[in-house]
Amino acid sequence: MLQAFPFDSFFTLFFVLFVIILILSVLTTFLRIFRRPRGVESTEEGTVVVKEREIIREIVKIRCPYCNNLYDEKYDKCPHCGGKRKP
Ligand SMILES: [Zn+2]
Incomplete structure (x- = not known):
């Protein structure tokens, strides 16, 4: 063509x-x-x-609605006051 x-x-x-x-x-x-x-x-x-590989570890923190403290998202309850996590 x-x-x-x-x-x-x-x-x-x-x-x-x-x-x-x-x-x-x-x-x-x-x-x-x-x-x-x-x-x-x-x-x-x-x-x-x-030469090197950068490993980024992400840690997600959740603010407790009851005592206003930050805690790791792996916890189901707040380690400071025991308040339940928001869904
Ligand atoms: Zn709390």
């Missing part, structure tokens, strides 16, 4: 594709620079070495 295209249309198509690929490659290069995680470095060979 490409042979049916006139030369101008084919050239325009090729040019648009070329521009899109160029923009995409520039974008991925920028994203690789700015979104590189900490501890990950590229070597000269281009392989990525993960």
